[in-house]
Amino acid sequence: MDRKILLKKDMKEKQELVNIILDRFLPRKDEYPKDLHKAMRYSVFAGGKRLRPYLTMTAFEMFNSNIELITPVAAGIEMIHTYSLIHDDLPDIDNDDFRRGKKSCHTIFGEGVALLAGDALLLSAFELITLAELDAKLRVQFVHELAKEVGIKGLIAGQMVDIESEGKKVDKKTLHYIHENKTARLINLSLRFGALAGEAKEEELKILDEYGKLIGLVFQIVDDLLDIEGTQEELGKTIGKDAESAKATFPAVYGIAESHKKAEELTEKAREILAPLGEKALKLDILAEYLLGRKE
Template sequence: MVHLKSVEALQNLVNDFLKKEIKADTDQALLLDAMQYSVNAGGKRLRPALTLRMIDAFNQGQQDLGMYLKAVCAVELLHTYSLIHDDLPAMDNDDLRRGLPTNHKKYGDAVAILAGDGLLTLAFQWLVDNDLDNQIARSLTMQLAKSAGPAGMVAGQVIDVSNEGKHLSYTEVQNLHAKKTGALIEYAMQAAGIMVNANQEVIKVMTSFGGHYGLAFQIYDDLMDQIGTTARMGKLIHKDDLEAKNTYPGLFGVEGTKQKLSEVLSLARKDLTKLAKITPIKVTDFDDLLAYFKI
């Protein structure tokens, strides 16, 4: 029985699984090296951690989390693919990711693109090649495709790159980030609901929590680009200003962004309060995950 209480334990479980299973499914040496380079470079693993924590809280620690790992970790493969492609010269042109040279800086553009392609397709393989019920696997696959594709993350990326240098309104920036960043974090909560066979009312509240958590994540990331350090962030800071990106500090200033972050986290906690009334979870089950947003 695996019952996890700390975010660190969740991260370690995900990291150990990723190191083992990617190798088992990849037989081309250079491709494997490039894929593992970015996946194993670190990362907070917040998406799979949120899913695992919700499953564990919902089942009150009475379900072995091991059976869910392959499907849960699929989102981390997909997330890493998106980072590799985001960092390419044609996109954000970043040299540093998670404190290391970006994938294309180490392997070249062509191999980096293919490493991202490999992770993207492997993510969907993992959603169906596991021990879960076929209907659950089907629902997860459909939901991740929607969240990551042209109605979700990819749409957000296009909105982002096509509006550099333009000033978007708050509503437009919210829409950009809800798709680009929030969609996969919402998916992490939807996946938990699907895997525990929750009803639609419960999944709706889980999704709302994921949306608010995702918005908080983006606001915090924008804020740290202004007041953080390269060492803390694992990537160059102040790039948003240099590239004329649409950010929350650009709209509200640093202090206004801190206030906006506080408001969104309050909404996330309200979602958890609603969820605690209709499921076995406790609001305090997510205190450590909400503590990520420390200024």
């Protein structure tokens, strides 16, 4: 099968599995208090690529075919990702009116509801992850690592430095700090959880960790480039917004050509790193290529 078609088909299948879990887990829209549940569902089903769950499920599948075991964890990670987008879009942080081609949560439901819907998704993630039929020690480890790497040792620290840097010219060190924490960590953790649950060996975990760090960075560089080069239709958010507001982006710090080159080199490195895993890592290899070439 053609590599691109194989990936597309696999992503679609896993997206559907994750969507089923999310739909079953989240309260119905008409459950009291309605607006909270409407807002949560609105953002969760706003058409995300489900990249993080895909990574979790694909890493797991390399070592264990019983994929149902990991889907609650994968879906929980997607809820955490959605929480971070809702809070990030709020006027107090990034003030974005659009997300994934649709109005952002607070634009529709108001800021108070969006704030609470974000909180609720973060909490729901832990509720769901603890339900996974995995060893209790592993679930404790997942909760611990997520809480840490989404919190003060990761995503939130990244968001904090991001808002502090608004309107300032940032240096390379700060740029990397923001994006490693805001984006790359959760992407890496998604892979790690799949591999841990699948009982990958120490050296396999190490390979996936290196791969995860690299594609996490590529993901963000491409995001920054799309913000400049994409058309609004393809991307579904206000184009050029990051550049305009002098935000910390790769093209702003390295220039456009250098950012493209960086993304290509990192992708190549990520694919090379997978080599010792052989055929087992085929999907991750195709994914690295896809993340570099994506248009949305």
